[in-house]
Amino acid sequence: MQDPNADTEWNDILRKKGILPPKEVPKEDEEEVDEGIFKQQSVVKTYEDMTLEELEENEDEFSEEDERAIEMYRQQRLAQWQATQIQNKFGEVMEISGQDYVQEVTKAGKDLWVILHLYKQGIPLCSLINQHLAILARKFKDVKFVKAISTTCIPNYPDKNLPTIFIYRDGDIRAQFIGPLVFGGMNLTQDELEWKLAESGAIKTELEENPRQQIQDQLMTSIRSGFATNKDSDSDED
The missing domain is CATH 3.40.30.10 (Glutaredoxin)
Incomplete structure (x- = not known):
């Protein structure tokens, strides 16, 4: 009996027709797929912390699904950069x-x-x-x-x-x-x-x-203090 998992042209035809189930993915291949997904997810997690220059450098590594989010972060970072430039525009x-x-x-x-x-x-x-x-x-x-x-x-x-x-x-x-x-x-x-x-x-x-x-308050306090001292001095003389 022919192995349904064998890589033959006849088995490929039967899989397309639905007669044979899809070919089982070897564990090693599954690990490679998982690793690829992990790498993609890690990229998605780290682009939020990237600078504008880093986003430009790594642009080719992002998937199409990430493009909208990446563009949003790029615009946010650009706005922050422009605001910083405006804030530090003068200085003299x-x-x-x-x-x-x-x-x-x-x-x-x-x-x-x-x-x-x-x-x-x-x-x-x-x-x-x-x-x-x-x-x-x-x-x-x-x-x-x-x-x-x-x-x-x-x-x-x-x-x-x-x-x-x-x-x-x-x-x-x-x-x-x-x-x-x-x-x-x-x-x-x-x-x-x-x-x-x-x-x-x-x-x-x-x-x-x-x-x-503050200066006016200190001045008034000093005047009141001097007035009170003079008044006490006059009382002692009396």
Whole structure:
């Protein structure tokens, strides 16, 4: 009697007709099939942890069933990469002229905060604010910090209005700080300026309360303490 598992042309015909059952897969072949499935599954599990470059390099190893999922992860990683690039796009205060104003400020980009400092050489408070802004620009790299000599952007802009800070978003002014009194004079600290800019929404500060208020509270506490001491001294003399 002919072996139904034999590799003969007649047996192949009978299997196609359904007369003979399908050929049994040897255990060694089953192990190879299982190993192939395992490799495929391992690829599916690891592509989630791959970088964009690794996804490109291993693209030929993925099965058709995985293409949609891989494309989804690729798009997610691309979006994350683009967001990182935007967040680290700036990092310094850019010097502009009146000719650059439209392109660098009002047309800077959608959903982008722009902080413009109008200043003039020889004004100490303007120099102080430029120093503070240089540090804040490195701290908040997703915000565009620019500075310009006042009269190059606004002809005949009065010096009494300096320093001036305009805050823009989508080409519109969202906040403005004009004149030395608004900034509190030469006692302005970096934290105080950071808090002021944060109140406009341009930056997200980690400061928990207004530094200026802390100074005022300390001053009032000192005054009250001094008043109480003087009062006790007068009582003792009486």
